[in-house]
Amino acid sequence: MAAPPGWPYSPDGRFWWDGATWQPVQAPPPPGPATHGPSVPPPPGTPAQQGLNVPPPPWPATGHPSAASPWPHTPGAQSAQQHAGPQAPPYAPPGTGAPTPAPSGAGPRPRRTGTAVFVLVTAGTLIAALALGGLVGAAAGLATTEPVTDAPAPSFPGRFPMGKQRYLPKVTLNMVAVNWLQAANSWRCTRSTASDPLTGAKMGMICRPGDATRLHMSVYIWYDGPDKVVSVKARCDLGVGSKPCTSLFSMMADTLLSPDRTLRGQAEAWAGKNADKAAVTAIGGVRLETSARPHTMEAVPAI
Amino acid sequence: MVVVAVGLVVFLIAGAGAYAVARIDREQDTKYCGHDCVPGLSIGTVVEALQGQGHTCADKRLFWSCELRIGRVRFEADLFRAGNVTDFYEYISKVEARIINPDSTTAAAGLDYMSWFAMLPHRDDPSTVKKVGGWLAEQIAGDGDITYVLDWEYTVERNANTRSIELTMKRRH
Structure with a gap:
């Protein structure tokens, strides 16, 4: 079959380029209206079906030569043919030993492969360095550091309650029971071994007047030791406003x-x-608290 | 060559970071009580510190109980051991600190008392200590509340019947 006008021919004129494959040039059909349909080209890649006289196309059947061909333009008749119509790959007749052109896309592949290898090597190196560094660092941190299992207790704030605040400052049992109550006022005191449930004092002492008012006045002293007085409490049941009660409380505070x-x-x-x-x-440092009912005055350490 | 240099830098950075993290984790290691206690501070150390301040302490097996009475005011603290069904550890899992018969003249001492226990898990973190202290001051002056600070639960309750105010501090689950 003859090439349509404008399509390139091979140098020997036996083939023409249809845009995909080289087609053999056949004798032109007799003049007159066409009586048969267009010829159907044989399936590519099946030389047996193409016939012995038909050389296999020297170019892959896939892809468009004009887009994929990497070959430069050639001068001469071929160049003229290419200028006249669609570009075709260089023609290589069968059996001439001409080198078969590489498939389209084969040119840039080595460069792309090299880039991919570089990226893979870099990423692998970074991941390996990250993992290895993490492992080595963590191992070193664990190996060189001992867990803190017995840290010292933190310091105490300034107003944290302390044991020495439990006692009336500079107050002794003698000062209250002997010097004030027994010696000066002839009171009588009795010791108690029972502890005070309210203050937790280990020992107590109750003092009362030696006269008839003994049933209406009393002083309780709670202490842990002779110089560890926890609290002193005076009670007076002679009536609010009575002079003996006021005097008792005043003397207690003074003492x-x-x-x-x-x-x-x-x-x-x-x-x-x-x-x-x-x-x-x-x-x-002494907290004094009075109460009218019951009529009392109590002294404890001020916190 | 560039890849090797970058890899070396990444190795060093990763190593330094992992070293720091591992070191902190190791110092804060609480595995000995199942991540359920005040880190690094044994219950005996706390008890000795309180005894040094004149508080009286007694071992109640499940917890250590320390108290100090000043006049009518009673400061009590129960330091609970960390443990499970079979084993107990000498570290603090919970603190119950209460003040019985507080009044207006004991407010400052009461705040310092409770603040000391509340700061134990965060004793190396001044900003958190300050935060907990501020919250405690508000609750002691008010009616009490509950809050969470870095995996620790704090509850302050005021009980009118017993005339007491109590702080409970325990690990948040």
Whole structure:
């Protein structure tokens, strides 16, 4: 079959390029209207069906030569043919020993392969370095560090309650029971081995007047030792506003603050003023609290 | 060559990071009590510290109980051992600190008392200690509440019947 106008021919004129394969040139059909349909080309890649006289196409059947061909233009008649119509790959007649062109896309492949290998090697190296570094670092950290299992206790804040605050400062059992109550006022005191459930004091002492008021006045002293007085509590049931009760509370405050000459007068004055009502104050580390019913005054350490 | 250099840098960075993480984890190791206790601080150390301040402590098997009474005010702390069904560990899993008969004159001492226990798990973190202390001050002055600080649960409850205020600190689950 003859090539349509504008399609390139091989140099020997035996084949023409149909855009995909080289087709053999056949004798032109007789003039007149065509009586048969277009010829159907044989399936590519089956030389047996193409006939012995038909050389196999020198170019792969796939792809468009004009887009995929890497070959440069050739001068001469071939160049003229290519300028006249669609470009065709260089023609190589069968049996000439001409080198078969490489398939389209074969040119850039080595460069792409090299890039891929580089990326793979780099990524692998980084991952390996990350994992190895992590393992080595973690192992070193665990091996060189001992778990803290016995750290020291943190320091205590300034107002944290301490054991020495449990006792009335500078107050002794003798000071209260002997010097004030027994010697000066002829009171009688009795020891108790029972502990105080309220303050936890280990020992107690109750003192009462030696006269008829013994049933209406009393002083309780709770302590852990002779110089560890926990609390002192005076009770007076002679009536709110009675002079003996006011005097008892004033003298008690004066005694407890007696180590400090400045504060003892202040404490005595406060007790005399507040003996008949509920009030509370802290003087010199001693917390004084009065109550009208029951009529009492209690002294404990101020925190 | 470039790949080797970059790999070396990555190796060093990864190693340094892993070393730091492993070191911190090791120092904070609480595996000896199942991640359920105050890290690194044995219960005996805390008890000795309290005894040094004049508090009286007694071993109640499940917990150590320490107390100090000043006048009518009682400061009590129960330090619970970490443990399971069969074993107990000498570390603190829970603290119950209470103040019985507090009044207006004991507010400052009461706050310092509870703050000391509350800071034990975070003793090396001043900002967290400050945060816990601020929350405690609000609750002691108020009616109490519950909060969570870094996996620890804090509860402050005021009980009118027993005239007490109590802080419970335990690991959050």
